[in-house]
Amino acid sequence: MTMKPVLGDWEVPRIQRMRTDEQRRFAELPVPGRHGSLLQDLNSAPAVIEIQGSLYREERSTFLANVREKFGQGAPLTFVADITEATDIQYVVIEALAFEESSHFPDQTDYFVKLRESPPPPPPPDPLGGIDAGLLDAAAGFVDGVTDVLDAIDALANVPDFSDPSALLGGTLDDVTGAVSQLASIGTLLDDLFGAD
Template sequence: MIGGWEPAHIERIASLESRRLAVLPVAGLSGDLHQDLGRGALAVEITGSLWGDETRDDFLAELRAKFQAGEPVDFVADIVKESELEQVLIEELSFEEDASAPEVFRYRLVLREYTEPPEPPGLGADLGVELDAELDLLAELGLDGLDLPAIAADVPQVGDLLSPVKEAADSLKENLSNAGSLLSPLAALFGGS
């Protein structure tokens, strides 16, 4: 049963369970080190066939509505009885008709175990309420410990930072202003003005 709906004429049902393993190569070690990251989501594949246009159309309407909604649906099957699988997402649909048997309609569904995501941490009005008294005390201690006028009084005067390089910059500017006249013979040679 998929969300209260039973796929008709099931020919095959298979489940696939896997572990998520991180493969970590280690220099000098024969083989690899594997880290177990837990069990992956269980997958169930169902294949079957139907006969007749009306049966096919009803089946497609029912299944596509569940698929397009993208919502988790309840799932019950004997093959997953011990897996504690309760809800699935319809991950994949495929349909097939063959000209050699025009009345036969084949389908394949892939269902993937759905796990409810955890609630995100809230940043409500009570954020830091338990720290209010401690934060106030720390703020008072910090500001009392600072002698702001004494800190500002010892700041040296900076002055004009560019004055040491001003003379060299003026000299460079004067020398480069004549560069255009040096290149005028080359411009005449290449037909420029």
């Protein structure tokens, strides 16, 4: 190993063996009348990384405190190691821990740490991301049109009643009637002046 495996900010000590298990998931779709089935690719399953090693004497308490603290938090941790090179593995969670001591080797504690890939969640979707911008403009234009129609209806509600237009003219009509009645007397005066035919 050229790169020391690091879990979060903690360098994993005295590793004897590491292995990864990477798999793709498929949904098998049987087709009647056809030999075999169709397989639908469901992308890869989260990778599993297994780390085994041994600790000696004073290393045990520090190691156990560190790994159990990270296990208890259950939070995703960064993981870097040679074995994950050329993969997309960035974050992992500690899925399982196992420790073993033997009377044959009283100063030795063997450990097993199982990590599972925990990719970060995707960014939240834009609630209007799938809507065409032209559609949004058309909807805004429609709302403007409806507003204009409502304004016109409101203006029509304020139009006076035209069934008797003289009510609107009020005293003005009396003045016009008086002026027109004077025209008849002016007409007779003009007839007298110029002579009527």
